[in-house]
Amino acid sequence: MAAGPYNYSYIFKYIIIGDMGVGKSCLLHQFTEKKFMADCPHTIGVEFGTRIIEVSGQKIKLQIWDTAGQERFRAVTRSYYRGAAGALMVYDITRRSTYNHLSSWLTDARNLTNPNTVIFLIGNKSDLEAQRDVTYEEAKQFADENECSAKTGDNVEDAFLDTAKKIYQNIQDGSLDLNAAESGVQHKPATPRNPLNTDQTPSKEGCAC
């Protein structure tokens, strides 16, 4: 079997949303490159990132859509939610306004993705404890939350991986139908090398439904 970056069984689509300046692109960069990039250019429209992870022995390719945060560009960014298996909703723990806007981001995430989409709340910039403006407890109440720092890399990995685990779990217990049009998950069976390889017939292997 050929090694390398093309050997994986699933593709999950993620979308990262949240106010401008909360560090969405930095999170993505920290996750895909394992580096903090302070002067990461602000996103116009959408940027893409990918990384292959492993969940329960399965290689999963995450295709991550990083969106622009400013309110007036929402008309365009809303078109990118479709078919996301995971949505990472980010706020900045040092700026309360970004936390206050979460309900509107959540509404978009709920309305524009399918019911099984895993939504994960991320409080970013936890390295700036001194400037904290939103307590962990209140955010915890708001959702199943995980604070992290794109700068130090703390918990960033977990945020992406836990989301993937939950999606994978949904596949396993059958609540996420891979054949549904916009599940955000594509199954790519690792087929033996074969010149007559027929393209992507979605296999039901691993899907309990």
Add this chain to the structure above:
Amino acid sequence: MASQSQVLFDKESVYIHINVNSQTSDKDAHIPGKVYLIQKPEGTFIEWKAEEVISLDASQNDQEWAVIGSTCSVVNMNSKAEIRKKYNISFDVLDLKSFKRNAPNHGWAYIIFILKDGHPMTVDCLLYRNMTQICYPSHLMNYIYFLILLKFIKDPYTTTLGGFSKVTNFLRDVLIVQDASVTRPREEMADILQEDIPGMEISQQDEPGFEVVTKTKMPNRPEGVEPSIRVEVWKFLLGYYQWQSTYKTRTDERKRRVDDYFRMKLQWKTINAEQEKRFSLLKERKCLIEKDVTRTDRTHNFFEGEMNPNLQVLNDILMTYCMYNFDLGYVQGMSDLLSPILVVMENEVDAFWCFSGLMERLCTNFEMDQKGMKVQLSQIHKLMQFVDPELCNYLESHDSGNFYFCFRWLLIMFKREFSFPDVQRLWEVMWTDRPCKNFHLLLCLAILDTEKNTLMENKFGFTEILKHINDMCFAIHLQETLKKAEGIYLQLKQCKKLPDPIKEILGFEISPCSSSSSSSKTTPSSTPINRETTPKLELPVHVKENGFSAPSSGTGTAVTTPDDSSIEILPENAENGMNNFYN
């Protein structure tokens, strides 16, 4: 290499190009290495390995990576080698979906590989990064030849006789390119034009109501402004100085503008912390600007480094613009527009007024309702329907009829797609409004025309189209694209039955006696016809007229009220397109 593997072919000095998202990354953008064709038990692989640079005596072996400091250099080399190794490539030939050769420019030729990846969701190329190019000096033609043979041998199922002619053409192109000097003879241009706008040919065959211009001679494309006079020319182009002004009036005008600028700057500078507490809107904008300034073009030498004073200038101009146009305020993307202007002007006041001149042109892109963006996206759609219905249908039937994938192009006028010098040149061409109004929309069509085959042959869907266009930054050849856009312009200009909506977009005169059935609702607001403007071309133009069939009613109504051509109506069009597609 493992013992069972056999190297069938190898070639040195093959570079990969990493499409990094920074502007001055030239150094690391091309990584030298060696390409191999390797027969392994599991299949035939194309591999590329970065050149080894581990030698301690780096200065002897590695001319390209010149060593400046002697002590730290070794560390640099090794870390560089590590970084480069990250990009090593290996893939099975059978995973190759398509490859694309770009015509050599700047002494480089490119091959872009697109792998199958077994599913329609991603467009993976060789690397980690999404789009990778293998570059090779243009004289290494046998390399290409080798790849073609490979395709034949390994892919007999899909290589048809039709493929043969493709390859012949391919080889012919390669040979022609090899022989030709950098500049193409002028007489070739008309033919290129013909070939390059396949939409025109297709329309001729498939659409009875189409008119085709067969020969058009390309005028000399202006090369933009000489960089040394750019600082003065831009002031005229952006309306800071009047064209009819004299040296004296300009000096006076500038003095007035300086005062005016500092008056406005003082307005926000003098707001103290107490006041700011109760001025949340200004405070919020200040915060947004600070955030964006620190991440605008930081790889450009004008803005790089900690505590770079130019960042403060960038900040102050944007803050002052907030006071100048408080209704608009600051919107993301503005810092992108200001940065090249500041680099050229190197003066806060001049940069401010040039920037506000540019914003006069582009402010509707940034308004809350995004009206300018919606209008432009639907204009691209209308133009595409006319110029290349085939591609238009394709995009519509692949969820891309709203042309959202052009969003970044339009919002900041291609600022993120080209290098700094190219952006400067592109902008000054646009600011002349020559050869026509909204020429940037034709530039969009030209780029999409270049990418048409890639999009359609790989059967790209919504995600792949978006991703492909997104990943094209720094991979668009400006000169060629401008030429092609002008080619489209000339053909439209010569088209006798151009529908009024198209004329409207490009600012062509709409003749009151137009026989086009689609134009019934146009208000005859334009000036009388000026016959002498039309036949300006040097060569006779052979026009085959079939009478133009009006586009679907949805677009026709937009003539009188361009405002209602909003993004929302596009999905309907997309559905129409889909219906047509399946009829």
